[in-house]
Amino acid sequence: MKGKISGYQIRTALKLGLLYLVLFAFAMAFILPFFFLLTGSFKTSSDLFHVPFRWLPSKFTFDNYKQVFTKIPFFRYLKNTLIIVVFNMIGALISNSLIGYGFARLRWPGRDKVFMIVIATMILPYQVTLIPLYIMYTKVKWVGTFLPLIVPGFFGNAFFIFLMRQFLVGIPREITESARIDGANEFRIFWQLIMPISKPVLATVAIMSFMNSWKDFLGPLVFLGSDKLYTLSLAASMLRSNLNPNWELLLALGVVMVLPVLILFFVLQKYFIQGITMSGIKG
Template structure:
C-alpha cells in the first residue's frame, strides 16, 4: 500500500473520534435538559415553601425567595396536626397493603392450585366484579359501614383490603399458576395441609408478585 493510499485512512481516525465525542456531548446535553425539566417542579415546590404570601403571588414570579422564610415549616407543623396525618396515612397504607397481599395470595392459591367443583365459574364471577364502577357500589358500601358503626374510623379503609381485590387476585393467580403442580402434589403426599403448602412452599416462591401487590396498594392508599 502506498503512502497516498494510507493518508485517507489516517484521516478517518480523528474524524471517527470527533464524531464519538460530539455524540457523547449531545447525549449529555439532552440528558441534562430532560433531568432539569423533571426536577424543576420539585425545585419550584421547595422555593414556594420558603416564600412569603406577597412573594408567592407576585408577577413575574421570582425564582429565588427573598428572604427565605424557614419559619414557614415551623408554622405549618404548629397550625395543623401534621404528625397525626402522617401516622394515619402510614397506618392506612401499610395495613391495607398487608391485607391486599394476604387476601390476594390466599384466594389466588385456592383458584390456581386447589381442585374443587365450580372453581373456574366462581373465578369468572370474581373477574366480573372488576367491571363494576366505584360509583355503583359507593352508596351501598357506605350504608353498610354506617349500619355497623364504622363511619369516622379507619376500619372501612383497612378491613376491605383483607377481603380480597379482584385485580390483585387475578394477578397473583396468574403468577402462582406458573409454579409446577408437582411441588404442591408432593407436599400433599407427604401429609401437608393446604395451609401448610401455601405458607411453606407457595409464599416464598411468589415474593416478586407480593412486592408488586404491596407497592400498588401502598401507593393507591
C-alpha cells in the first residue's frame, strides 16, 4: 500500500516535471528572438553575419547605438511618433469616456441598437474604408500631414467605447441619483463623480491607445508621405528596404523601440492585461 502511494506520487511528480519542461521550452522559444535582438545590437557586422551563428558578440560595441542617434534623424522620428501618440491618447480619453457614458448611463431611444452598430464596426476590415479615406484626405490636402492619423482619434474607437461602457455600466445608479435629484447637470455628474472613479478603465484606454499608435505602420505608410514626418516604425521599414540595409543599426533601433514599451508594461502590467481580458469576456 505504502509503495503504491509513493509510486503514484512519483508518477504525478514526473508528469508535472514534464509539463514544466514543455512550458519551459516554449518560453525559451518565445524569448530567444529578444535575446538575439539584444545581443545583436551590440555585435559588429562581422559577428552579426558570422556563419555559424554566434550567440554572443566576440567584441561588444556601442557603435550601433551611436549610429542610431547620429546617422539617422532619430529624434525627429521620435518626435513625430510622440506627436501622433500623445494626440491619440488625449483624443481617445476625451471622446471614448463621453461616448461610453452616453451608452452606459443615459437612456435614449434606439440606444442598444446603435451600440450594436458600434460593436459591428469592430470587425469591419479597415481596408474597406482605407481607400475612400485616402481619397477624401487627398481632397482636403491632409495627406502628408499628421491629421489623418490624429483627427479620427477624437471621434471614438469602437473597442474603447466598449471598454468604457462595460466599466461605467457597473457603477451603481445610487451614486449619481442623488446628484441628479439635486439638479446637477449631466456633464458635471460625468466630470466630478464618474470620471474620478473611472481611473482604472481610463488607464487601460490610454495604454492601449498608446500601443496602437506606437505600433502602427500602415497608417503612417499610407498617409505621411514625406520623410520629414516619418514615425519610428516607418523609418525602420524604409531603412530595411534599402538595397544594403544597415542591420546593426536596425537591431539597435529595434531595441530602442521595444524598450519603452517593455518598461511601461512592467510598471503598468495590470492595465495591459485588463484591457485584453475585458475584450474576451464579451465572447
